[in-house]
Amino acid sequence: MRAFLYILCFCLGLVSCTNEGYAPKPRGYFRIEFPEKEYQRFNNQTPYSFDYPLYAKMYPDSSRDAKKNWYNLTFPAFNARLHISYYDVISRKELEQLTEDSRKLAFKHTVKATGIDEALIRNDEKKIYGVYYTIDGNTASLLQFYLTDSTKHYLRGALYFNEKPKFDSIQPVAEFIKKDIDKLIASFEWK
Secondary structure (H helix, E strand, C coil): CCHHHHHHHHHHHHHCCCCCCCCCCCCCCHHHHHCCCEEEECCCCEEEEEEECCCCEECCCHHHHHHHCEEEEEEEEHHHEEEEEEEEECHHHHHHHHHHHHHHHHHHHHCCCEEEEEEEEECCCCCCEEEEEEEEEEEEEEEEEEEEEECEEEEEEEEEEECCCCHHHHHHHHHHHHHHHHHHHHHCCCC
């Protein structure tokens, strides 16, 4: 009887060690619930206005270097913020310097970026001109832009996530927020 049990256990062990019917579990990802896209108008005492999502919060920038009309558009559910900085343009030279600074800040990410795409923004009717930078890869900022009327107004925006940059993890959220920023730019107006 003992010999029979040993043989039975040995046979069951051999059968259980085969690879038939085994499938590894697929890698799991958190399910992200995206809210419905609804917008409200930001129309404070600023030289600009635009639409932003209801699920985002607009706060005046409270950093040490903040200036008048600087804001942070935060996305609390996604741990992200769009830093918005505004400048009154005094001269053509200052406008050129602000534009060059924006380009440098966007291309500062080339060390970690896998690619940076530039798209021109032009709306002659509203007098809105600028550049939209899409930055791919594990970078601190995935999207930056600037808008100007080319005479006296200049606004810059940069999207940051308060997480360690892992592009593959935050890509769905980044794509979702990019649509909100596209809406912000499309609805943007100088006062």
